[in-house]
Amino acid sequence: MVADGAMTGLATDVVVFTIRDQCLRVLLVRRSGEPFAGHWALPGGMVPADEALDDCASRMLGEKTGVRGVYLEQLYSFGEPGRDPRGRVVSVAYYALVPPERLARFADGDDQLAWMPTEALPELAFDHRHIVELAHRRLAAKLDYSNIALQFMGERFTLSELQSVYETILGEPLDKRNFRKRVRNLPCIEDTGEWFRAGKHRPARLFRVTRSDRVEIIK
Amino acid sequence: MVADGAMTGLATDVVVFTIRDQCLRVLLVRRSGEPFAGHWALPGGMVPADEALDDCASRMLGEKTGVRGVYLEQLYSFGEPGRDPRGRVVSVAYYALVPPERLARFADGDDQLAWMPTEALPELAFDHRHIVELAHRRLAAKLDYSNIALQFMGERFTLSELQSVYETILGEPLDKRNFRKRVRNLPCIEDTGEWFRAGKHRPARLFRVTRSDRVEIIK
DNA sequence: GCAAAAGTGTTATCGATACACCCATGC
DNA sequence: GCATGGGTGTATCGATAACACTTTTGC
Known part of the structure; x- marks a missing residue:
């Protein structure tokens, strides 16, 4: 192992985003132990010495949501001495995007887990x-120059649904025609030829994401 | 302190950039001890338990260059088990930008330190x-949507010097008239009214950065 | 007077924005 | 037939990109 007094606790915390009811929501876990017992916190925990940071974040996401293979990106590392009252713990924070359909019957009925709207968070543990907030800003910024929003979409989706995702994250309405113009000639989106009927109005075209679900820089 | 086996070495490494001879250069340190003894590496080291990550990076920058108060930004954290043969060490990497004039008589004559062009790096220790490369990409990306390049400029500078900084980092020539149009109406740049005479040609106007040396998002 | 870098405007093109009405369906 | 959300096109504006010659100085 390594010399001198630079031994510290190493953790990852994951900001898991989804969208439900026109709200951008974050997965929170109620803490059972001290410190901050009873407070809501991000899912996370100590990183075992033989596990890569990405793998650890991915595993924690899987343990809490049952979901694997979704978009996950390192956000920032937090290491203020004093951010954890127990001693020096550096947290490598990640954020993840989960399409709501992949959360079907999971994480409900468990009162230790909650999907809370970013606009109405309770007091959180630590600097969570x-x-x-940092994760939300990063996500909003990426909407402008990448196709990252597609990570929230399921197998098939309508353009109105996609627009709603943008509006929810950005917190502002977008022009329908301009939005569709922008998005329709993205190479990563494809018309399935199928239609979605819902309610008493005209059916909507269904689209799908082509091939890779890679996040690409556009513009 | 913190429970269980998540104890690891915590380090910071700093990619210190400067520009000299139309080259983007990185400060490297020759390693004396194992592992990678004799190899070139980034300046860095273990983070004491009571020091913030930013402070540690800033201190390391100061120790090697004598420079303080320059632009410094967290880049990414690297934690592959196996990136350090001694055991698990997580490195929180930073990058810093130093105007060449602030390096006047420092870091020369010391054959354990070198400012190497990014285009011709020797083999580096670890994953350095x-x-x-990641730092260089981030820096180049930020040229497009921020005024970060001003961090390389001294007290007073000509527009040709500034353009040269852009061209050096991007690795491609820019149109002089378009460049000047863009940059002349930035609020953060100001004509000093002074002139710079060098060689047998027309003198150049000298500019300065106004007020804050904050990096701002532009466009 | 010549070499060397500083300085300067116009035009064309592209992308972004603003904006309002008809369409298909369920009830 | 009416309420609901789905779907479409054009005109304007501003930003970007391309492009070449004159000016000032030192020698």
């Missing part, structure tokens, strides 16, 4: 509120 | 080459 700050982490959530 | 990867870190340098």
Whole structure:
């Protein structure tokens, strides 16, 4: 192992985003132990010495949501001495995007887990509120120059649904025609030829994401 | 302190950029001890338990260059088990930008330190080459949507010097008239009214950065 | 007077924005 | 037939990109 007094606790915390009811929501876990017992916190935990950071974040996401293979990106590392009252713990924060359909019957009925709207978060443990805010800003910024929003979409989706995702994250309405113009000639989106009927109005075209679900820089 | 086996070494490494001879250069340190003894590496080291990550990076920058108060930004954290043969060490990488005039008579004559062009790096210790490449990409990306390049400029500078900084980092020539149009109406740049005479040609106007040396998002 | 870098405007093109009405369906 | 959300096109504006010659100085 390594010399001198630079031994510290190493953790990852994951800001897991989804969208439900026109709300951008974050997965929170109620803490059972001290410190901050009873407070809501991000899912996370200590990183075992033989596990890569990405793998650890991915595993924690899987343990809490049952979901694997979704978009996951390192956000920032937080290491203020004093951010954890037990001693020096560096948290490598990640954020993840999960399409709501992949959360079907999971994480409900468990009162230790909650999907809370980013606009109405309770008091969070540690510096987790700050982490959530940073993640939200990063996500919103990426909407402008990448196709990252597709990570929230399921197998098939309508353009109105996609627009709603943008509006929810950005917190502002977008022009329908301009939005569709922009998005229809993206190479990563494809018309399935199928139609979605819902309610008493005209059916909507269904689209799908082509091939890779890679996040690409556009523009 | 913190429970269980998640104890690891915590380090910071800093990619210190400067520009000299139309080259983007990185500060490297020759390693004396194992592992990678004799190899070139980024300046860095273990983070004491009571020091913030930013402070540690800033201190390491200061120790090697004598420079303080320059632009410094967290880049990414690297934690592959196996990236350090001694055991698990997580490195929180930073990058810093130093105007060449602030390096006047420092870091020369010391054959354990070198400012190497990013285009001709020797073999580096650990995953440091990867870190340098990531930092370079981040820096180049930020040229497009921020005024970060001003961090390389001294007290007063000509527009040709500034353009040269852009061209050096991007690795491609820019149109002089378009460049000046863009940059002349930035609020953060100001004509000093002074002139710079060098060689047998027309003198150049000298500019300065106004007020804050904050990096701002532009466009 | 010549070499060397500083300085300067116009035009064309592209992308972004603003904006309002008809369409298909369920009830 | 009416309420609901789905779907479409054009005109304007501003930003970007391409492009070449004159000016000032030192020698």
